[in-house]
Amino acid sequence: MSAADGHGSRARPARILHVSHTGHRGGAELALARMLTAGPPWEAGLCCPPGGDAFDGLPGHGVAVEQRLPQLPVGGTRSRSPLLAARYLATLRAAARALRRSPLFDRADLVHANTAAAAIIAALARQGRPVPVVVHLRDLVTPESLGRFGYAAFTRLALPHAAGVIANSHTTLESATDRLPAGLPRAVLQSPSGLHSRVTEPHVRPEVRVIGMVGRLQRWKGQHVFLRAFADCFRGTDVRARLAGAPLFEEAAYAEELRLLAADLGIAEQVTFTGHVDDVAGFIDSVDVLVHASVKPEPLGQTVLQGLARAKSLIATEGGGPSEWIRSGVNGLLVPPDRPEALAAAMRKLAGSREMRWELAAGAARTAGILSDTECAMAHAAFFREVVASGRSAERGGR
Structure with a gap:
């Protein structure tokens, strides 16, 4: 990906400024960090607030990082308080002013807004300089999700x-x-999974010893559904449950609720909360069955992609992104959301049949279309080129 360097005879890598409304480890932030460490063919910069460690390694990969944006108030998008909404909007405007003053913004050929909040900030900032903004949709565009x-x-x-x-x-x-104008460039692109190699020959142990989940600890991810289903199936056995992931600030109470629930269900000694794991592949390889248990339709379901890439026996809740990747009974099992009894039935089915676990793992290994992080970066580069070219064509057409 290249852009004119101002002399017309040579080309330089395009300057892409990525904007994130937080530096803490959420799915969107980890996906962006993975892409920017995969060697993208553009000159990358990042603007975000201070705090959090999602982007700590990026300077070592040649990414210019500016932590100049203010932190947005927690709960500002969902509160019914007019005062909190006003404070949230004022902080968005302050973030836009901070972004507009950034040297990275001033020299960018294109701005990539990594989340909905980042898109609002970038849109307000571009009123002072009409740089093209690519909006990344990572959540369903509904009042319930946003x-x-x-x-x-x-x-x-x-x-x-x-x-x-x-x-x-x-x-x-x-x-x-x-909500999108006709003719607006748009693309469905896989988010980087963080897994650099696929398992093509599944390894299925004779018995189920460990069942796991990986993902941020938050209520809609359904870890409480997982624990109830696990207790229904395996309470008092030697089967273990492992939950990888950590809560953010506002979700600490949910993390404690999960520990209390495990105790109430009589499975506290069987459940391990590992916290955040950097080695996602290692965690997935350590479990016999991987579970995705979101209680509402998941926009993507990164866990699903990771499980498929590692050729793991997989159970996921139907709807949204997971249903685009899983054919139930072929490369995984789909169950209704927020139904512990349905999840428990799927767990029993897999625990009772090594043959079924092998068939699903083999189906996962054959799943087409899962990209490496480098391939994801190249797909994004192609779309960024399309947007820049589209803007230039529009400018020429308006002359």
Whole structure:
């Protein structure tokens, strides 16, 4: 990917500024960090608030990082308090002013807004300099997913000014389609999974000893559903449950609730909370069955991609992104969301049949279309090129 260097005779890598509304480890932030450490063919910069460690390693990969944006108030998109909503909007405007003053923003050929909140910030900032903004849709564009205030702000302030849209699944893109102008460049692109190699020959142990989940500890991810289903199946046995992932600030109470639930269910001695794990592949390889248990449709379901890439026997809740990747009974099992009894039935089925576990693992290994992080970066580069070219064509057409 290249752009004119101002002399017309040579080319330089395009300058892409990535904007994140937080530096803490969420799915969107980890996906961006993975892509920027995969050697993308552009000159990358990042603007985000201080705090958090999701992007700590990026300077070592040649990414210019500026931590100049203010922290957004927690709960601002979902609160019914007019005062908190006003404070949230004021902080978005302050973040836009900070972004506008950034040298990285001043020299960018394109801005990539990594989340809905980042897209609002970038849209407000571009009022001073009309750089093209690519909006990354990582959540369903609905009031339920973004919050009532967040949805209104995103659809009114950000989407109308987008030069292009990337979605992490067809489900996510479809949720925004009626809000997108006709002809706007758009693409469904896989998010980097963090796994650099695929397992092509599954290894299935004779018995199920460990069942696991990986993902941030938050209620809609359904770790409580997993624990109830696990207790139904395996309480008092030597089967273990492992939950990888950590809560962010506002979710600490949920993490404690999960520990109390495990004790109430009589499985505390069988459950291990590992906290955040950097070696996702190692964690997945350590379990016999991997579970995705979101209680509502998942925009993508990064766990699903990771499980498929590692040829793991997999159970996921149906709807959203997971249903785009899993054919139930072929490369995984799909169960209804928020139904511990249905999840328990699927666990029993897999625990009772090594043959079924092997068939699903083999189906996972054959799943087409899962990209490496480097391939994900190349796919994003191609779309960024399309957006830049589209803007230049529009400029020429308007002359």
